Amino acid sequence: MNNLFGRLLTRQELGDDFEHLPANTVTFPGMTLTNKCAICNRCGTSSLLQTVKLEISAYFCPECLQLGRIRSDELLYHLPQQNFSPQDTLLWNGQLTPYQAEVSRALITAIDQKSQILVHAVTGAGKTEMIYAAVSKIISSGGTVGIATPRTDVARELHTRLSRDFSIPISLLHAESEPYFPTPLVISTTHQLLRFRHAFDLLIIDEVDAFPFADNDALYFAAEQSRKMTSTLIYLTATSTDKLDKLVKRGQLEKVSLSRRFHDNPLVVPKVIFSGSEKLIYRHIKKQRETGFPLLIFAPVITFGKLFSEHLCRLFPDERIGFVASTSEDRVDKIERFRQGQLTILISTTILERGVTFPKVDVFVVHSEHRLFTKSSLIQIAGRAGRSPERPTGLVYFFHTGLTRDMTRAISEIRQMNRLGGFT
Amino acid sequence: MTNCLLCHNILTPLFQFSDIFLSRKPRETVCRDCWTQFDVISETHCQICYKPDITGTCNDCQQVTNPIPHRAIFHYNEFAKFYFQTYKFQGDFRLRSAFNTVLTSSLKKQLIVPIPVSPERLQTRGFNQVAGFLSSAKLPFLDLLIKNEASHQSLKTRTERLTSDNPFTLKDKAEIPDKLVIIDDIYTTGATLRHAASLLKNAGCAHVSTFSLFR
Numbered sequence: 001m002n003n004l005f006g007r008l009l010t011r012q013e014l015g016d017d018f019e020h021l022p023a024n025t026v027t028f029p030g031m032t033l034t035n036k037c038a039i040c041n042r043c044g045t046s047s048l049l050q051t052v053k054l055e056i057s058a059y060f061c062p063e064c065l066q067l068g069r070i071r072s073d074e075l076l077y078h079l080p081q082q083n084f085s086p087q088d089t090l091l092w093n094g095q096l097t098p099y100q101a102e103v104s105r106a107l108i109t110a111i112d113q114k115s116q117i118l119v120h121a122v123t124g125a126g127k128t129e130m131i132y133a134a135v136s137k138i139i140s141s142g143g144t145v146g147i148a149t150p151r152t153d154v155a156r157e158l159h160t161r162l163s164r165d166f167s168i169p170i171s172l173l174h175a176e177s178e179p180y181f182p183t184p185l186v187i188s189t190t191h192q193l194l195r196f197r198h199a200f201d202l203l204i205i206d207e208v209d210a211f212p213f214a215d216n217d218a219l220y221f222a223a224e225q226s227r228k229m230t231s232t233l234i235y236l237t238a239t240s241t242d243k244l245d246k247l248v249k250r251g252q253l254e255k256v257s258l259s260r261r262f263h264d265n266p267l268v269v270p271k272v273i274f275s276g277s278e279k280l281i282y283r284h285i286k287k288q289r290e291t292g293f294p295l296l297i298f299a300p301v302i303t304f305g306k307l308f309s310e311h312l313c314r315l316f317p318d319e320r321i322g323f324v325a326s327t328s329e330d331r332v333d334k335i336e337r338f339r340q341g342q343l344t345i346l347i348s349t350t351i352l353e354r355g356v357t358f359p360k361v362d363v364f365v366v367h368s369e370h371r372l373f374t375k376s377s378l379i380q381i382a383g384r385a386g387r388s389p390e391r392p393t394g395l396v397y398f399f400h401t402g403l404t405r406d407m408t409r410a411i412s413e414i415r416q417m418n419r420l421g422g423f424t
Numbered sequence: 425m426t427n428c429l430l431c432h433n434i435l436t437p438l439f440q441f442s443d444i445f446l447s448r449k450p451r452e453t454v455c456r457d458c459w460t461q462f463d464v465i466s467e468t469h470c471q472i473c474y475k476p477d478i479t480g481t482c483n484d485c486q487q488v489t490n491p492i493p494h495r496a497i498f499h500y501n502e503f504a505k506f507y508f509q510t511y512k513f514q515g516d517f518r519l520r521s522a523f524n525t526v527l528t529s530s531l532k533k534q535l536i537v538p539i540p541v542s543p544e545r546l547q548t549r550g551f552n553q554v555a556g557f558l559s560s561a562k563l564p565f566l567d568l569l570i571k572n573e574a575s576h577q578s579l580k581t582r583t584e585r586l587t588s589d590n591p592f593t594l595k596d597k598a599e600i601p602d603k604l605v606i607i608d609d610i611y612t613t614g615a616t617l618r619h620a621a622s623l624l625k626n627a628g629c630a631h632v633s634t635f636s637l638f639r
Contacts, residue, residue, distance in 0.1 A: 054517055054550030062518055069515045071550065 003180055006081030006144065006199030008042060008225070010068050013195070014077060025079055031059055031072035042070050042194050044221035063218050064194055066175070081199045081228070083142040084184040090136040092129070092165035099260050100130050106256045107134040107234060111202060116233040118248060121258035122267055122417050123238045123383025124357075128161060130258075131204055131234065138232075139168070139184045143201030146226060148190045150213040154206060154355045159187045190219045196226035203227040204234045207354060209241050209376040238354075238383060239376035239413065259421035265392035266423040267414050268385045270378070272368075272407060275399040281366060282315055284397060285345075289319065293394070294338065294361045297347045298381055300370035302327060308366060309347045321345045324352065353380040359388035368398035368407055378410035428455035429522055430507065453521045462507075463499040465639065473614060474639050492621045492632060496639035497526055500610055504638050508610070512553050520556035523637060527561040531635065535604040536565040539620060540592075542573040553609050557637070568598045569620060582613055590619040594627055603631040611636035 004017065004025070011018060032039045037046045040061035052059045058073040070076070096104060103119055110117040111134055121127050131147075138145050147162075149155050152174045159172040162185070171181050173188035173195075180186075180195075190205065190213050205213070205223060213219045227233060235244060235253075247253035261267070275281050288295055299305030302325045309323040322343040324331040331351075338346040339358055346352075350372060363385045365373065373381075378398070385394035398407055428435045435455050452459075469475060470482035474496040485491045498504060511519040538554040546552060558565045569592045606620050617634040624632050 051518070055552060055556065056546060056550050058550055060515065060517065060550065062516060065510075065514055065516055 003182065004079040005182060007195055008076050008078050008197040009195060010076060011074060012068055025077055028076045030070040030074045030076055031061060033072060038072055040064060040070050041076055043218040045218050067194055078197050081144065086140050086142040089139050089167045090132060091167050092132055094129060096129060097262055099258055100126055103256050103258050104130045104133050107131065108137060111137060111232045114230050114232050116253050118235045118244055118253050118255045120237060120240055120255060122261060123380060124261040124387045125258045126262040127236050134202065138202045144199055145185050145202045146200040147187045147204045147206065148193050149206040150190050150210040151207060152189055155187055155189050157355055193222040193226040198228050200227040200231055202232045204236065206236045208235045208237045209239045210354060214241055239379040257420060259417045263389040263392050265386065266418040266421060268382060268394055268396050269414055270382045270396040270398050270411055272398045272400060272403065276401060281399050288362055288395065294358060295345045296358060296361050296363050296384060298365045299347055299349060300367050300372050302349055305347050305349055312345065319344045323347045325349045326351050350377055353377050357387050360391040361385060362395040365398045369400045369402050369404045373406060375406045375409045378406060379413060382414060428458055429453045429519055430458040431455060461503040463501045465496055465499055492618065492634055494634045496611055496636045498638050500638040515549060517551050517556060521560040523557055524561040527557060527563060531563055535601050536563060537568050537604050537606045538565050539608040539616060540569045540571040542571045544573050554607060568595055570595055590623060592620050592623050594623060600627045600629045604629060605633045605635050607635045610638045
């Protein structure tokens with residue numbers, strides 16, 4: 001029963017708890033029906049009646065189906081969130097750079113004012129440490145903090161780091177996770193926010209620019225529903241999105257920028273190279289291999305990436321080459337081997353665009369004109385280079401067969417962040 | 425712009441000249457990459473029950489007197505399992521339109537009886553998966569059978585399935601035609617279809633055959 005406070009669950013999710021629901025349980029119909037549409041009360045998606053009608057006289061929501069189907073003739077259950085006992089939980093005692101400390105202070109002010117704030121920090125700025133003071137402040141006043149991110153890998157990584165730096169058990173929620181348990185600190189994928197209602201005093205959304213959050217109205221809806229009516233919302237991102245920029249312009253969202261990497265060197269500006277034939281790409285790879293630095297190559301789709309890595313294996317028999325995609329089971333192992341230098345070239349789809357650090361790496365993008373390489377994706381990819389203090393520079397090449405708007409916008413945004421950081 | 429039902433990637437439909445000429449809507453609902461993952465049963469299969477990779481008649485069918493002829497389209501492979509996971513168990517009713525063209529071309533002008541689901545299951549799932557296929561393909565069908573609630577087929581062992589009692593009864597005042605085809609989504613042991621077929625045969629239907637999308 002404890003698990004129902006601040007949550008929004010279906011009959012199936014309640015399981016045996018359904019038999020002893022307390023009297024103050026709030027129930028909602030699964031969907032609200034209008035003349036033309038059925039609107040889901042969990043994810044807010046509106047669907048045309050005729051497309052979501054079941055054979056019986058009920059409707060279902062296709063958008064949030066993976067979390068268990070919502071039906072118009074079934075109910076959703078909720079209990080108001082309860083406070084936790086105030087406690088001091090921060091174990092971390094590292095030092096913030098002056099730039100990080102400035103952002104950290106801005107976040108504390110946002111908490112005091114219960115406002116919304118966007119932190120635009122370049123890749124490799126050290127975002128995670130900047131939120132610690134804010135998180136710790138809420139927990140020490142008995143409140144609840146939710147940290148959500150679109151990527152499961154990023155959620156896992158955050159959970160590992162915060163479990164080390166905070167002294168309380170943290171509930172980690174994603175599609176294959178253990179069940180939820182009540183605790184003042186929850187780390188989840190953005191989809192899992194759909195199962196919360198008015199639960200968080202502070203909600204932090206990391207990597208807002210990543211798929212599937214960026215263009216998904218249901219997930220924005222989830223973020224709004226999951227936090228308390230008066231609460232603080234922090235967006236963290238390395239690339240701003242049009243949607244958030246609009247909110248900033250309208251004055252509904254405050255924005256702070258951090259344009260310096262923690263090692264005080266500028267971002268690497270990508271170079272675009274027109275490559276009508278792949279021969280040119282091979283020539284650049286050959287030249288890069290003479291330096292001995294590891295090479296990370298991004299390919300747009302799995303089929304092409306596989307083919308390209310086979311070509312490379314034939315052309316460069318002396319190199320140790322690996323290929324990873326969302327479908328490869330040994331991806332964690334290959335990534336680790338590349339990090340340790342056992343692999344010299346790693347070819348990847350966009351799954352490695354964020355959240356990973358390979359020291360001293362050079363980054364090539366093949367077919368950077370592909371529609372999957374969006375502005376934010378290209379900025380993240382370019383951000384893989386120059387992350388370590390030992391080699392704060394590197395090569396970033398976009399091989400293309402025609403410039404796209406996303407490519408030029410990515411490069412101008414990187415240049416702009418460098419200017420803001422005081423580099424010319 | 426439409427998206428593939430299964431992988432949600434953008435679907436680029438193959439237009440024929442006549443489609444443009446007659447301003448017909450594209451009929452595909454599944455992209456080619458997904459479609460090729462459904463494994464079509466080859467020419468070598470049991471002549472009676474469609475068991476794959478058998479030349480002539482399989483051992484099981486040789487032992488049965490008057491076996492019921494069966495037809496199937498696809499192997500029940502991992503991809504099909506994944507499909508039914510989403511369609512039946514997650515309950516994404518939109519997926520019913522995945523097999524429109526296949527069903528219309530293989531079941532044209534036949535009298536079709538779908539395998540029913542029990543009233544309880546119809547309530548929890550919200551639809552009958554077979555009737556969903558047929559109505560989406562705009563194929564008319566006869567609703568002759570009633571399913572009595574029993575435990576789910578997929579929870580039983582093979583012997584339990586083969587020896588269990590007939591779970592079907594005929595609807596009151598059902599008029600039985602002379603020739604019909606009973607259809608189900610998946611054929612595993614064939615017990616379900618055989619029960620339905622024997623019931624209809626005993627009720628006076630002379631030519632009963634069976635059909636399933638997957639085997």
